[in-house]
Amino acid sequence: MSDYSSENGGPAPVIEIRDLTKTYLMGQTEVHALRGVSLTICEGEYVAIVGASGSGKSTLMNMIGLLDRSTSGSYRIRGEEVSRLSRNRMADLRNREIGFVFQSFNLLARTSARRQVQLPLFYAGVSERQSARRAVEALQRVGLGDRVDHRPDELSGGQQQRVAIARALVNNPSLLLADEPTGALDSRTGEELLALFDDLHRQGMTLVVVTHDDHVAHRAERIVTLRDGVILSDEPVRERASSTPIANRANALAAGDGQPV
Amino acid sequence: MKVLRYFAVALDSIRANKLRSSLTMLGIIIGVAAVLTTMGIGSGAAASITEQIESQGTNLLSVSPTGGSSTLTMGDAEALSDRSLHPALLTVVPEYTASATLTNGSSESQTQVVGVLPAYAPVRNLEAAAGRFFSEEETEANLRVVVLGGTVAADLFAVAAEALNQQVRINGEPFQVVGVLKESGSAGFGGPDSRAFVPIGVAQGRLFNAPRYRGDYTITAMSIQADGTRMEEAERQTELTLRLRHRLGPNDDNDFSIFNQASLLELAGEVTATLTVFLGSIGAISLLVGGIGIMNIMLVSVTERTREIGLRKAVGAHDRDILLQFLIESLVLATIGGLIGMGISFGLAFAVGRIPNFPFSVIIEPQALLMALGVSSASGFIFGIYPAMRATRLDPIEALRFE
Ligand SMILES: Nc1ncnc2c1ncn2[C@@H]1O[C@H](COP(=O)(O)OP(=O)(O)OP(=O)(O)O)[C@@H](O)[C@H]1O
Ligand SMILES: [Mg+2]
Numbered sequence: 295m296s297d298y299s300s301e302n303g304g305p306a307p308v309i310e311i312r313d314l315t316k317t318y319l320m321g322q323t324e325v326h327a328l329r330g331v332s333l334t335i336c337e338g339e340y341v342a343i344v345g346a347s348g349s350g351k352s353t354l355m356n357m358i359g360l361l362d363r364s365t366s367g368s369y370r371i372r373g374e375e376v377s378r379l380s381r382n383r384m385a386d387l388r389n390r391e392i393g394f395v396f397q398s399f400n401l402l403a404r405t406s407a408r409r410q411v412q413l414p415l416f417y418a419g420v421s422e423r424q425s426a427r428r429a430v431e432a433l434q435r436v437g438l439g440d441r442v443d444h445r446p447d448e449l450s451g452g453q454q455q456r457v458a459i460a461r462a463l464v465n466n467p468s469l470l471l472a473d474e475p476t477g478a479l480d481s482r483t484g485e486e487l488l489a490l491f492d493d494l495h496r497q498g499m500t501l502v503v504v505t506h507d508d509h510v511a512h513r514a515e516r517i518v519t520l521r522d523g524v525i526l527s528d529e530p531v532r533e534r535a536s537s538t539p540i541a542n543r544a545n546a547l548a549a550g551d552g553q554p555v
Numbered sequence: 556m557k558v559l560r561y562f563a564v565a566l567d568s569i570r571a572n573k574l575r576s577s578l579t580m581l582g583i584i585i586g587v588a589a590v591l592t593t594m595g596i597g598s599g600a601a602a603s604i605t606e607q608i609e610s611q612g613t614n615l616l617s618v619s620p621t622g623g624s625s626t627l628t629m630g631d632a633e634a635l636s637d638r639s640l641h642p643a644l645l646t647v648v649p650e651y652t653a654s655a656t657l658t659n660g661s662s663e664s665q666t667q668v669v670g671v672l673p674a675y676a677p678v679r680n681l682e683a684a685a686g687r688f689f690s691e692e693e694t695e696a697n698l699r700v701v702v703l704g705g706t707v708a709a710d711l712f713a714v715a716a717e718a719l720n721q722q723v724r725i726n727g728e729p730f731q732v733v734g735v736l737k738e739s740g741s742a743g744f745g746g747p748d749s750r751a752f753v754p755i756g757v758a759q760g761r762l763f764n765a766p767r768y769r770g771d772y773t774i775t776a777m778s779i780q781a782d783g784t785r786m787e788e789a790e791r792q793t794e795l796t797l798r799l800r801h802r803l804g805p806n807d808d809n810d811f812s813i814f815n816q817a818s819l820l821e822l823a824g825e826v827t828a829t830l831t832v833f834l835g836s837i838g839a840i841s842l843l844v845g846g847i848g849i850m851n852i853m854l855v856s857v858t859e860r861t862r863e864i865g866l867r868k869a870v871g872a873h874d875r876d877i878l879l880q881f882l883i884e885s886l887v888l889a890t891i892g893g894l895i896g897m898g899i900s901f902g903l904a905f906a907v908g909r910i911p912n913f914p915f916s917v918i919i920e921p922q923a924l925l926m927a928l929g930v931s932s933a934s935g936f937i938f939g940i941y942p943a944m945r946a947t948r949l950d951p952i953e954a955l956r957f958e
Contacts, residue, residue: 361869361951361955363950382874385872386871388869388870389870390871394870400955402866403859405571413867416560422563461870
């Protein structure tokens with residue numbers, strides 16, 4: 295990851311957003327979901343995006359994840375302007391640079407966990423043998439090494455979301471995006487998921503999480519608050535919430551062995 | 556290489572969605588089986604009709620009188636037998652047919668009795684199952700001998716073969732049975748099975764007392780074996796001689812008509828072609844119904860599929876990847892369904908072949924196979940590709956949000 299460090303040695307920006315707007319057309323009326331958002335997220339940061347329902351969190355997240363196009367404004371990933379790329383180039387960037395975790399998991403029906411995780415590698419053109427190996431490794435990383443042949447209906451909600459995370463991680467993206475990742479989970483499995491995010495963060499992954507939940511937001515280092523399509527506040531978290539005892543975190547650190555993701 | 560991997564993806568997807576896949580295939584299976592079976596029935600019927608006509612020989616002309624009383628005579632047949640004047644005519648056999656009652660003791664059968672010459676047997680491809688056809692000598696001597704068609708023999712005698720050398724009475728006159736014909740199988744009227752054959756002189760003389768025309772015995776028909784390569788010539792020569800002998804002026808219509816087997820074959824061909832088109836369209840309709848079935852299933856699964864497409868795009872699939880995947884999936888489904896449908900129709904054809912006395916077999920032609928496979932693949936393709944086309948145009952987020 296050191297390749298991406300900026301000249302002055304500080305962390306390099308992964309995402310640079312300037313004056314981004316998104317306007318939906320609903321018949322005659324225009325819905326201004328984003329009205330000029332500027333945001334920079336650097337290598338290794340853990341950012342939470344919060345705000346009331348309808349404030350534009352998902353819209354912003356979909357822009358960051360290159361799932362949708364902005365109406366105006368500039369968006370750079372590692373310095374490259376991406377807001378007006380061709381569909382195929384955007385698909386390639388989604389494939390290589392971005393891992394996306396959805397509230398509703400979005401797993402393929404009746405397909406084994408390994409196959410789910412292999413999907414991005416298939417479109418990256420990785421050979422079947424290599425992709426199978428990497429998929430199993432990614433599943434091991436999210437603690438599902440013993441569930442590789444299970445299908446979604448044979449997994450709990452938390453496990454399904456882990457499969458989705460393994461799928462998001464398998465192609466070594468620069469960014470992991472999660473829109474309400476705990477929204478469909480109970481508090482205990484949600485907590486396990488947050489612990490997994492903590493691990494990934496410690497391993498150097500850049501994380502952006504959209505959430506309603508203050509507790510979830512306070513696991514991040516920085517909270518961006520949206521209101522009516524603009525950024526209301528953007529502040530570092532002083533007191534990071536954690537339910538993980540210090541000893542466990544140390545163990546997790548050792549297990550993660552500092553390998554960049 | 557990558558295309559091969561799409562086959563793996565398609566097979567995965569088919570296996571992962573067995574119910575949806577088999578419902579999709581069901582339409583194709585039914586369609587293909589229906590088309591192939593109906594067209595097979597058409598082809599089978601056509602083949603059996605053609606075979607029956609051809610068994611009579613395609614180089615056969617038959618002449619029969621038209622109008623009230625016959626003006627065709629023995630003299631006409633003799634004149635046509637002159638090879639130097641009619642080089643295209645090989646054998647001319649006059650016939651005198653009338654209905655008579657055949658009896659053997661108390662067994663009785665109302666039968667068409669045909670007076671002919673011995674040459675009639677080779678001309679009409681008649682073969683004896685027992686005994687023989689009557690000879691030139693027996694004909695010359697006007698002996699009362701008879702050759703029975705298979706059905707007639709079976710009617711008069713408990714066992715057809717026992718008829719040989721027995722006596723039967725025709726309109727009360729005793730006749731000796733010298734032969735029994737093989738069953739030709741072409742049941743119904745006109746076939747030799749339900750007829751009895753006697754020397755023509757006997758039929759015209761003591762048996763039926765045939766009317767005369769200009770002092771000559773009349774006949775009811777003539778079978779002419781012609782040179783198969785010169786059929787038109789044969790027809791022209793026959794017509795010319797008969798018109799001359801009947802003293803017809805240039806404005807007079809023929810008082811006879813000439814049929815040839817080739818034109819009969821053509822007519823039958825037209826009839827069976829119509830039949831095949833008719834049956835084929837029934838099959839095509841079921842194929843269409845099958846296709847609509849496919850579309851229904853596809854529409855039902857469109858939500859699931861659209862979200863799947865959105866997800867695939869979200870993780871990096873290009874529009875082309877999606878299209879290719881769906882194309883290949885539809886193709887694989889349609890092909891598997893088509894093959895199963897083919898299997899079923901072959902099974903049906905086999906089963907029909909096992910039904911005893913079924914009048915014809917179901918013949919599945921290679922063209923019909925190609926057509927059915929082509930049409931079913933196309934329908935699987937068209938209907939299967941629909942959700943893909945729709946979703947391919949969407950941005951990934953729209954596809955993911957699709958309800
Ligand atoms: N496809 C769309 N068409 C029209 N309007 C839309 C569309 N998607 C979002 N919007 C509108 O844009 C605004 C922002 O929506 P967005 O989904 O980003 O909100 P959110 O902050 O994620 O809300 P929530 O917390 O409920 O998920 C809302 O007013 C919403 O109605
Ligand atoms: Mg949202």
